[in-house]
Amino acid sequence: MNVDYIVVGLGLAGLAFVEELINQNKSFIVFEDASQTSSLVAGGMYNPVILKRFTPVWNGHEQLQLALPFYKKLEDKFNTQFDFKFTTKKMFTSVGDENNWFIASDKPVLAHYMLPNVKKDVIPGVIGEYGYGELTGTGRVDTDLLLQTYRSYLTERNELITNSFDYSLLNIEANYYEYNSIKAQRIVFSEGYGLSKNPFFNYLPLNGTKGELITIHAPGLDIDFLLKSTLFVFPLGNNFFRVGATFNWTDKTGTPTEEGKQELIEKLEKVINVPYQIIKQSAGIRPTVKDRRPLVGEHPTHKNMYVLNGLGTRGVMIAPTVAKQLFNTIENNIPLDDEINITRFEE
Structure with a gap:
C-alpha cells in the first residue's frame, strides 16, 4: 500500500490533521490503539478567557475563529451535534473578584466575551454569595462522541489500523517511510502523552x-x-x-x-x-508542555517526519489551528509560528 501520510494517533490533534488531509485529497493511513485517553476524558470546553486571572488565553480569540466553523463542518458531515454552546458563569469568592472582573471586561479581546454587569441573583442549589461574572461565546465539544464517530468513519473507509504502532518496525528510507507493507512519503506523530515513549521525539519536554x-x-x-x-x-x-x-x-x-x-x-x-x-469517574494524561505551547514541526534529522502534540488542556480550541499550520508547512512551505515550532528546544 502506498499513501501520502502515515498518521499515528487519533486524538483531537490527529483528527484535525486527518480532516485537513481529506479536504486536500491526500491519501493516508491512521494508527490508533486507544491507549491515550486525554481527549476522551477531557471536559471539551472552549473558553478564551483564563478565569483564574481574568486574562486572555494565548491566541484564544483567533483559534476560536477557526475552531467553531471546523466543528460545524463536522456536525454537517456526520449529521450529529458535537458543539454544545452555553454561557459560562464564574463564581466570585470575594469582593475583589468582582472588581477585577469589571477591570478585565473593559480590555480588548476580553470585551468580546466578558459581560460587564455582575449577576447577584440566587441560583438554587449553588453557593454564590458574592455573585457571578458571565461569559458568552463559550461551550463544549463532546470529544467522546466526536472521536468515536470519526474512528467509525475511518474504519468504514479502511483508513484506520487499531494496532499499536511499533517504532522498531519503521524503516526510514531515503525518500519514504515503510511500515510492514505500507509506504508513505511522510509520517506525523500525534500520540498525546504517548509521545514520551516515541524514540524519535521523546527528547521534547512533554510533561504529562x-x-x-x-x-x-x-x-x-x-x-x-x-x-x-x-x-x-x-x-x-x-x-x-x-x-x-x-x-x-x-x-x-x-x-x-x-x-x-x-x-x-x-x-x-x-x-x-x-x-x-x-x-462515573474517569482519568487521562494531558500532553502538556512547560511553556504551555504546542509541539509542532519536523524532526531535526529525519526529513518528512513530523510531530503534532502538546495541546494541553485546550485541545478543542488549538487543534484545528495547529493542524492547518502543520499541513501548510509541509505542503505549501509556509513557516510555522516560532511559538509552536519544536526548533525552540533545539540547542
Whole structure:
C-alpha cells in the first residue's frame, strides 16, 4: 500500500490533521490503539478567557475563529451535534473578584466575551454569595462522541489500523517511510502523552499532567450553563453534570484514584449545596508542555517526519489551528509560528 501520510494517533490533534488531509485529497493511513485517553476524558470546553486571572488565553480569540466553523463542518458531515454552546458563569469568592472582573471586561479581546454587569441573583442549589461574572461565546465539544464517530468513519473507509504502532518496525528510507507493507512519503506523530515513549521525539519536554473528572446526578441542581469556581460543573442534560478537573503532575497512570475523587468532592461541596450521586469517574494524561505551547514541526534529522502534540488542556480550541499550520508547512512551505515550532528546544 502506498499513501501520502502515515498518521499515528487519533486524538483531537490527529483528527484535525486527518480532516485537513481529506479536504486536500491526500491519501493516508491512521494508527490508533486507544491507549491515550486525554481527549476522551477531557471536559471539551472552549473558553478564551483564563478565569483564574481574568486574562486572555494565548491566541484564544483567533483559534476560536477557526475552531467553531471546523466543528460545524463536522456536525454537517456526520449529521450529529458535537458543539454544545452555553454561557459560562464564574463564581466570585470575594469582593475583589468582582472588581477585577469589571477591570478585565473593559480590555480588548476580553470585551468580546466578558459581560460587564455582575449577576447577584440566587441560583438554587449553588453557593454564590458574592455573585457571578458571565461569559458568552463559550461551550463544549463532546470529544467522546466526536472521536468515536470519526474512528467509525475511518474504519468504514479502511483508513484506520487499531494496532499499536511499533517504532522498531519503521524503516526510514531515503525518500519514504515503510511500515510492514505500507509506504508513505511522510509520517506525523500525534500520540498525546504517548509521545514520551516515541524514540524519535521523546527528547521534547512533554510533561504529562493527569486529570480526573466525575459525572454526577443532582436532581436538585437545575443549571443550563457552565459553572466555574475552583472546578467546573457543566450540564449534560437530565440533571447529569460533568465535574472536574484535578491536576496531578506525578501520577502518570490513566487510572481513576480515590484521592482524585475526594479532591473533587471537597471542592464540589463548596460550590453546590444539593444532594448528588457520583455516577462515573474517569482519568487521562494531558500532553502538556512547560511553556504551555504546542509541539509542532519536523524532526531535526529525519526529513518528512513530523510531530503534532502538546495541546494541553485546550485541545478543542488549538487543534484545528495547529493542524492547518502543520499541513501548510509541509505542503505549501509556509513557516510555522516560532511559538509552536519544536526548533525552540533545539540547542
